[in-house]
Amino acid sequence: xxxxxxxxxxxxxxxxxxxxxxxxxxxxxxxxxxxxxxxxxxxxxxxxxxxxxxxxxxxxxxxxxxxxxxxxxxxxxxxxxxxxxxxxxxxxxxxxxxxxxxxxxxxxxxxxxxxxxxxxxxxxxxxxxxxxxxxxxxxxxxxxxxxxxxxxxxxxxxxxxxxxxxxxxxxxxxxxxxxxxxxxxxxxxxxxxxxxxxxxxxxxxxxxxxxxxxxxxxxxxxxxxxxxxxxxxxxxxxxxxxxxxxxxxxxxxxxxxxxxxxxxxxxxxxxxxxxxxxxxxxxxxxxxxxxxxxxxxxxxxxxxxxxxxxxxxxxxxxxxxxxxxxxxxxxxxxxxxxxxxxxxxxxxxxxxxxxxxxxxxxxxxxxxxxxxxxxxxxxxxxxxxxxxxxxxxxxxxxxxxxxxxxxxxxxxxx
Ligand code: AMP
Numbered sequence: 105x106x107x108x109x110x111x112x113x114x115x116x117x118x119x120x121x122x123x124x125x126x127x128x129x130x131x132x133x134x135x136x137x138x139x140x141x142x143x144x145x146x147x148x149x150x151x152x153x154x155x156x157x158x159x160x161x162x163x164x165x166x167x168x169x170x171x172x173x174x175x176x177x178x179x180x181x182x183x184x185x186x187x188x189x190x191x192x193x194x195x196x197x198x199x200x201x202x203x204x205x206x207x208x209x210x211x212x213x214x215x216x217x218x219x220x221x222x223x224x225x226x227x228x229x230x231x232x233x234x235x236x237x238x239x240x241x242x243x244x245x246x247x248x249x250x251x252x253x254x255x256x257x258x259x260x261x262x263x264x265x266x267x268x269x270x271x272x273x274x275x276x277x278x279x280x281x282x283x284x285x286x287x288x289x290x291x292x293x294x295x296x297x298x299x300x301x302x303x304x305x306x307x308x309x310x311x312x313x314x315x316x317x318x319x320x321x322x323x324x325x326x327x328x329x330x331x332x333x334x335x336x337x338x339x340x341x342x343x344x345x346x347x348x349x350x351x352x353x354x355x356x357x358x359x360x361x362x363x364x365x366x367x368x369x370x371x372x373x374x375x376x377x378x379x380x381x382x383x384x385x386x387x388x389x390x391x392x393x394x395x396x397x398x399x400x401x402x403x404x405x406x407x408x409x410x411x412x413x414x415x416x417x418x419x420x421x422x423x424x425x426x427x428x429x430x431x432x433x434x435x436x437x438x439x440x441x442x443x444x445x446x447x448x449x450x451x452x453x454x455x456x457x458x459x460x461x462x463x464x465x466x467x468x469x470x471x472x473x474x475x476x477x478x479x480x481x482x483x484x485x486x487x488x489x490x491x492x493x494x495x496x497x498x499x500x501x502x503x504x505x506x507x508x509x510x511x512x513x514x515x516x517x518x
Contacts, residue, residue: 115221115229126418127232130261131214134234137257138212141249143236146211148192154182160191160400162367171219173229185218189235190368190393190409191400197239198402207240214414226384226416234388237409242394244341247372247408248348254376254388254410255354262421263378266387268356270349270374272342273363274334276395282330283309293323313361331360338371345372368393372408378420387420388412432513433475434461437468437487445486451506452484482513 112118119127135145154174161167173185186192193211196202202209214234221227236253238246251268258266273279286309294302298317305312312324334342349356362373375389390410397405434449436442442462449461460478462471468485475483475495485491485500490509493500494516503509 113229115223115227117228117230123418127414130234130414130417133260134212134214134257137253137260138236141210141253143210143212143238143253146193146196146213147215148186148189148196148213150216151183151185152192152195154184156191156195156400157184157187160194160368160396161188165367167219171221173218173220187217187219189213189217189233189411190237190390190396190407193235193237193409194239194393194397194400194402194407197405198397198400203240203403203405208238208246209240210236210238212236224384226381226413226419228415232414233411234414235409235411237407239397239407240405242341242392242406244344244372245348247345247392248352250390250408250410251345251349251374252352252354254412257412258376258387258417261417263387263417265379266420267377267379268354268374269359269362269377270346270356270372271358271360271362272331272334272338272345272371273369273373273391274330274338275370278333278335278338279330282328282333285328285333286310286312289327290323296320296323310361310363329360331358341371368396368399370394374410376412378416380420380422381416384416386413387416430456431458431460431478431480433471433478433480433483434459435468435471435475435483435485436462437485437491441486445484448484448486448490448506448509452510455510482516484509 154172157172158168163169167187172187175183177183193213197209212235215232216230217233218230220229223229234257236250238250251270255266255268274282287305290297290301290305290309290312294305296319297305297312298315298320301312301315301317301320312320312327315321315324331342346356346358356374362375369391371392371394373389373391376387377385378387379385381387388410389412390408392406392408394406397403397407432452434445434452436445445461449459452459460480462474466474472483472493480495483493483495485493490503490506491500492503492509492512501512503512
């Protein structure tokens with residue numbers, strides 16, 4: 105190995121304080137939004153037995169075939185850094201007998217996930233997902249609730265102009281029959297298709313829906329749609345979900361070509377996108393997986409959930425750090441004010457302010473500069489009494505002690 109400069113591994117990144125603060129703020133919004141509908145925080149390990157993902161995500165998926173970080177531990181067990189959250193949450197549901205609790209069990213989680221993909225803007229090998237799951241109910245209101253919670257989260261995070269794509273996949277049987285029908289249809293129109301679509305017709309006929317090729321597009325316009333092949337109970341379920349979204353004024357596009365990358369989905373699937381994100385436009389998405397828990401060895405249990413990418417949400421939200429007016433700075437007008445300054449800083453923290461104080465031997469001018477740099481709304485200058493300085497207007501008012509100083513900031517609404 106060469107003695108080159110050490111760097112973070114390909115597809116990973118460090119999070120500097122400004123960005124770290126935005127991430128924490130988003131986490132607080134998530135806690136509030138999801139908590140408002142009874143979702144509880146939950147955590148699972150960052151690695152699991154490889155078999156969990158092979159069974160839970162699906163052997164044939166890109167994730168399992170190409171993208172997992174898999175390694176053997178010292179006893180030779182095959183472990184994998186988690187590429188997604190749902191399988192592990194279902195594993196935990198079964199392991200802890202959560203079917204005995206009142207249903208649905210609603211959980212949310214947040215943390216690092218790992219996929220060995222080619223890094224590009226908005227696509228990393230370690231990324232952060234926020235994930236919400238509701239296990240134990242097939243009621244369409246749970247699907248609608250989860251979709252609306254993600255919409256609210258995106259809005260409160262400052263992501264404007266999202267598009268919601270929505271569809272229903274029925275059951276795996278419906279899908280298998282439909283794929284056969286689609287293949288047969290494409291074979292009939294083979295000569296009108298692009299070479300690419302024709303070549304992959306047997307493996308992945310759904311690709312034909314994404315084609316730009318005019319001939320292929322014309323064929324697909326008349327082609328069979330999965331949504332028209334749903335059995336009545338699945339079609340009815342989809343109707344109910346749509347009805348609730350309509351009632352909530354949530355816009356969506358029904359898109360029968362929406363197929364998500366994981367094998368386990370049944371019925372509802374959805375995805376939020378942002379036009380601001382370029383090629384990696386998916387902010388978050390999910391769907392229903394009524395067969396997954398049974399597949400993992402649990403009792404038959406319906407489930408529905410979503411995952412959203414934190415880095416993409418913050419990219420799409422763009423914008424500033426904000427800092428907040430509750431930041432204040434304690435400056436010292438003379439060196440022997442440092443004890444009074446320290447005690448004032450403690451007091452202000454107890455009152456809920458974010459406080460930094462002079463700790464670097466700066467001149468008063470240097471201290472005010474520092475207060476500006478950290479974005480403080482107010483600086484308390486401790487000397488004989490306390491001068492309370494509004495950092496925007498530069499206006500300064502005198503207070504005899506901490507109580508009076510606090511009253512002054514409250515009055516000015518800082
Ligand atoms: P998925 O389970 O693939 O639909 O992922 C859910 C969300 O996680 C996506 O909509 C993205 O926002 C985010 N995501 C997935 N893979 C990556 C990645 N490699 N890098 C960054 N974000 C990702």
